[in-house]
Amino acid sequence: MIIQLQQGIPAELKENILKQVSEIGYKANEVITQEAHYLVAIGKKEFDIRHIGQLPGVADIHRVSEEYKLISRKWKVEPTRIDLGDGVTVGEGNFSIMAGPCSIESEAQIESVVAHLKENNVRIMRGGVFKPRSSPYAFRGMGMDGLKMFHRICRENDIKIITEVMQVSQIEEMIDYVDVFQVGARNSQNFNLLDSLGEAQKPVLLKRGISGTLEELLQAAEYIFSHGNEKIMLCERGIRSYEGAYRNVLDLNAVPVLKEKTHLPVIVDPSHGIGLRDYVESMSLAAVMAGADGVIYETHQTPEKAFSDAQQTVNFWESERMIRRMRQAYDLRESF
Numbered sequence: 001m002i003i004q005l006q007q008g009i010p011a012e013l014k015e016n017i018l019k020q021v022s023e024i025g026y027k028a029n030e031v032i033t034q035e036a037h038y039l040v041a042i043g044k045k046e047f048d049i050r051h052i053g054q055l056p057g058v059a060d061i062h063r064v065s066e067e068y069k070l071i072s073r074k075w076k077v078e079p080t081r082i083d084l085g086d087g088v089t090v091g092e093g094n095f096s097i098m099a100g101p102c103s104i105e106s107e108a109q110i111e112s113v114v115a116h117l118k119e120n121n122v123r124i125m126r127g128g129v130f131k132p133r134s135s136p137y138a139f140r141g142m143g144m145d146g147l148k149m150f151h152r153i154c155r156e157n158d159i160k161i162i163t164e165v166m167q168v169s170q171i172e173e174m175i176d177y178v179d180v181f182q183v184g185a186r187n188s189q190n191f192n193l194l195d196s197l198g199e200a201q202k203p204v205l206l207k208r209g210i211s212g213t214l215e216e217l218l219q220a221a222e223y224i225f226s227h228g229n230e231k232i233m234l235c236e237r238g239i240r241s242y243e244g245a246y247r248n249v250l251d252l253n254a255v256p257v258l259k260e261k262t263h264l265p266v267i268v269d270p271s272h273g274i275g276l277r278d279y280v281e282s283m284s285l286a287a288v289m290a291g292a293d294g295v296i297y298e299t300h301q302t303p304e305k306a307f308s309d310a311q312q313t314v315n316f317w318e319s320e321r322m323i324r325r326m327r328q329a330y331d332l333r334e335s336f
Helices: 011-023 107-119 143-156 168-177 191-200 214-226 254-261 270-274 277-290 316-335
Strands: 002-005 027-032 037-042 058-062 082-085 088-090 096-100 124-126 160-164 180-183 204-207 232-236 266-268 294-298
Touching (some): 002 011, 096 107, 143 160, 180 191, 191 214, 214 254, 254 266, 254 277, 270 277, 270 294, 277 294
Parallel strands (some): 160 180, 180 204, 204 232
Antiparallel strands (some): 002 058, 027 037
8 A cells, every 4th residue: 555644744653654554564665755755555464544544644545456556546546747847847738749869979960959859849859878789889879978068058948858877877977967867678677777766856768678568667667766756757669579570569559558557657769669760650640649648759860870770760851740740649639
């Protein structure tokens, strides 16, 4: 069960609640986030939750049967909306578009993408500075120098940044230069990294593992939440299969299922999902109609010259058309 404590609860009231929880045979795990103070109580004994709910200092209480509890929609019915500041929010009621190159390459490249995003009223730019690549000889990013340049140009243009963090040691040096940390598919079960991102308190976009189940994705999100960070977005980016006609299977089944299971925003990445430029727009539109809260995709002024993922990156003309059509599809969806 989840016990939400009153803000500023006195120590003696909290100790009494912990004592009562222990006496019914449950183990309480304390979680303090940006938003609230919780006790996640684990046990199997049946009892009347009103016994705990009526105790002084308890703001709310819910019984949650899933292994993932804090991110469950059975506890928090209202969807989470994540405020990135300056009027930029992610979550239900506001379709978010996040776009940019696979890799940050140069100042001129960043400026060209920023100009494209501003022309189309897109407020979140993606771009990798630390890149996990299948080949050790492929371009692996510009590192902190690239991130600082990325941050400076985007700040000057009122654009928010989302970029991938690959290991715990990078969090501290990156944190002042990012608005959203991205956890890539290869790190979706790097539990030390997830724990540390929970403590970092910065918004996180968590991608599904390459062969990960939805249960594993939800449990990974629970790691982040349980360490103090409620600002989590889930990202469906395709899963590996035996099919060779495209890069991955973009599992759009996951969107309505996740929306039912969790209160967290659900984002779709069609670029990695299908891996072929010609079909990115179709899958973006399908993601909108499936109920996604946003789409994140790759765009570059000249994709053929991109340092990485050129085959799945759309050019600016294609991107502009996608943005227009996604917004039209979202308006249509909301009118149903």
